Amino acid sequence: MAYRKTPAEISRLEAAREHLIAAATSVVTEVGWSQASVTAVADSAGIAAGSVYQHFSSKAALAVEVFRRAAGREVEVLGEVLHEPGTPVERLARGVEVFARRALENRGLAYALLAAPADPAVGAERLEFRRRYRALFAEVVHEGIEEGLLPAQNGEITAAALTGAVGEVLVDPLGARDEETTGALLTELVAMALRCAGAPRS
Amino acid sequence: MAYRKTPAEISRLEAAREHLIAAATSVVTEVGWSQASVTAVADSAGIAAGSVYQHFSSKAALAVEVFRRAAGREVEVLGEVLHEPGTPVERLARGVEVFARRALENRGLAYALLAAPADPAVGAERLEFRRRYRALFAEVVHEGIEEGLLPAQNGEITAAALTGAVGEVLVDPLGARDEETTGALLTELVAMALRCAGAPRS
DNA sequence: GGAAGCTATGAATGATGGTTCACTTCTTTC
DNA sequence: GAAAGAAGTGAACCATCATTCATAGCTTCC
Numbered sequence: 001m002a003y004r005k006t007p008a009e010i011s012r013l014e015a016a017r018e019h020l021i022a023a024a025t026s027v028v029t030e031v032g033w034s035q036a037s038v039t040a041v042a043d044s045a046g047i048a049a050g051s052v053y054q055h056f057s058s059k060a061a062l063a064v065e066v067f068r069r070a071a072g073r074e075v076e077v078l079g080e081v082l083h084e085p086g087t088p089v090e091r092l093a094r095g096v097e098v099f100a101r102r103a104l105e106n107r108g109l110a111y112a113l114l115a116a117p118a119d120p121a122v123g124a125e126r127l128e129f130r131r132r133y134r135a136l137f138a139e140v141v142h143e144g145i146e147e148g149l150l151p152a153q154n155g156e157i158t159a160a161a162l163t164g165a166v167g168e169v170l171v172d173p174l175g176a177r178d179e180e181t182t183g184a185l186l187t188e189l190v191a192m193a194l195r196c197a198g199a200p201r202s
Numbered sequence: 203m204a205y206r207k208t209p210a211e212i213s214r215l216e217a218a219r220e221h222l223i224a225a226a227t228s229v230v231t232e233v234g235w236s237q238a239s240v241t242a243v244a245d246s247a248g249i250a251a252g253s254v255y256q257h258f259s260s261k262a263a264l265a266v267e268v269f270r271r272a273a274g275r276e277v278e279v280l281g282e283v284l285h286e287p288g289t290p291v292e293r294l295a296r297g298v299e300v301f302a303r304r305a306l307e308n309r310g311l312a313y314a315l316l317a318a319p320a321d322p323a324v325g326a327e328r329l330e331f332r333r334r335y336r337a338l339f340a341e342v343v344h345e346g347i348e349e350g351l352l353p354a355q356n357g358e359i360t361a362a363a364l365t366g367a368v369g370e371v372l373v374d375p376l377g378a379r380d381e382e383t384t385g386a387l388l389t390e391l392v393a394m395a396l397r398c399a400g401a402p403r404s
Numbered sequence: 405g406g407a408a409g410c411t412a413t414g415a416a417t418g419a420t421g422g423t424t425c426a427c428t429t430c431t432t433t434c
Numbered sequence: 435g436a437a438a439g440a441a442g443t444g445a446a447c448c449a450t451c452a453t454t455c456a457t458a459g460c461t462t463c464c
Binding site: 034115117118120123127130131134151153154157158160161162163164165166167168169172185188189191192195196197198201 | 236317319320322325329332333336353355356359360362363364365366367368369370371373374387390391393394397398399400403
Binding site: 208211239240241251252254255260261 | 450451452453454455461462
C-alpha cells in the first residue's frame with residue numbers, strides 16, 4: 001500500500017469537482033445547454049477536456065448535477081418562503097414574487113432551468129423540478145381552501161398554472177430591463193396569481 | 203428549349219412536397235424534433251434522404267415549414283373561436299377550452315409546438331407562435347376590461363399566464379388518460395382561466 | 405425514337421463534439 | 435530521493451447526422 005488519499009488531497013479533489021460544477025453552471029447560464037460543450041466547460045474551469053471525466057462519468061451526468069444544484073436551490077428558497085408565517089394568500093403572493101424576482105435577476109439560469117433545450121437526461125430532471133414546484137404551490141393553495149380563504153378548486157392545476165405563467169412571462173422578453181418595469185411586472189404577476197387562485201380582491 | 207415543366211409535373215412535385223411535409227409532421231409528432239433525422243423523415247415519406255433537398259434547402263427549412271403549418275392551424279382555430287359571438291368572458295372560456303382540448307387530443311404535436319427541444323430556427327418560430335397566442339388572448343382580455351366584465355389588469359400578463367398554464371398542464375402527465383378525466387381537467391382549466399382573468403364567480 | 409433537361413438516389417463527404425487512452429505530472433509513502 | 439499509484443492532459447478516435455454529388459431513371463419535345 002504505497003499510496004493512500006490524504007485528507008488534503010481528498011478535499012482538493014472535492015474542490016476541483018465543485019469548481020467544475022460552478023464553471024459549468026456559469027457556462028450554461030451564459031450560453032445554454034446546447035452550446036455548453038465539454039471543451040467549453042473544461043476551458044471555463046481551466047482544465048483539460050479529458051479531466052472532466054475524472055469527476056463525472058459522462059457529460060450528461062455533469063449536466064444533471066448542474067441542474068440539480070441550481071434547481072434544488074430554487075426549490076429550497078421557494079419552500080422556505082411558502083412556509084413563513086402568514087395566511088396562505090399572503091404566502092402565495094410572496095412565493096410568486098420571490099420565484100419571479102429570482103428568475104428575473106438571473107434570467108440565464110432561469111431560462112436554463114425552465115425552458116432551454118437540453119439533453120434528455122436534463123429534460124427528465126426538469127419534469128421532476130417542475131413537479132416539486134407545483135407540489136409546493138399546491139400545498140399552500142390547499143391550505144387556503146381549507147381555511148376558507150380560497151374557493152374550492154383543483155390546487156394542482158392552479159399550481160401548474162402559476163409555474164407555467166411565471167415561466168412564460170420570463171422566457172419571452174415581455175419586459176423588465178430596468179428596476180422600474182421589473183417592479184411593475186412583479187406587481188402584476190402577483191395580482192394575476194392571486195386572481196388565479198381565486199383570492200378575494202383587495 | 204427542349205424541356206418545360208408541364209402542369210401535371212408541377213402538381214406532382216407540389217404533391218411530393220406536401221407529402222414530405224406531412225410525413226415530417228407525423229415523425230415529429232411521434233418522436234420529437236431531436237429524433238427526427240433527415241433519414242427518418244425521408245424513410246417515412248418513402249423517398250431517399252437526398253431527395254429531401256429537392257424540396258427544401260436544409261433540414262432547418264423543412265422543420266420551420268412543418269412548425270409553421272401546424273402552429274398556423276392552431277392560431278387560426280383559436281382566433282376563430284375567440285372572435286365568435288358572445289361576451290369576452292364567454293369567448294375566453296371557450297378559447298381556453300378549445301386550445302386545451304386540441305392539445306390534449308394531439309399531445310405529441312402540442313408538445314412539439316410548445317415545448318419539445320428543437321433547432322434554434324424552430325425555437326425562434328416558437329417564440330413568434332407564443333406571441334401570437336398571447337396577442338389573441340390579450341385582445342379578448344382587453345375587451346373584457348373595456349366592457350367592465352373584467353377588472354383592470356395587464357392583459358399581456360394574463361394572456362401569457364393562460365398560455366403558460368395550459369402548456370404546463372399538458373407537458374406533464376398531469377392527467378387525462380380517458381374521456382372522463384379529460385373532461386374534468388378541461389372544466390378545471392377553464393375555471394382557473396376565468397379566475398385568472400378576474401371574471402366574477404359564476 | 406432519341407436528345408436534352410429534369411428529378412431521384414444513396415453512398416461518400418465533412419463537420420461536430422463526446423469519449424478514450426497512452427503518456428506526463430503530481431502525491432504519497434518509505 | 436525513489437518507487438508506486440493517482441490525477442491531469444490533449445490529441446486521436448468514433449459515432450452521428452446533415453449535406454453533397456456522380457449516377458441512374460423519367461419527362462418533355464421534336
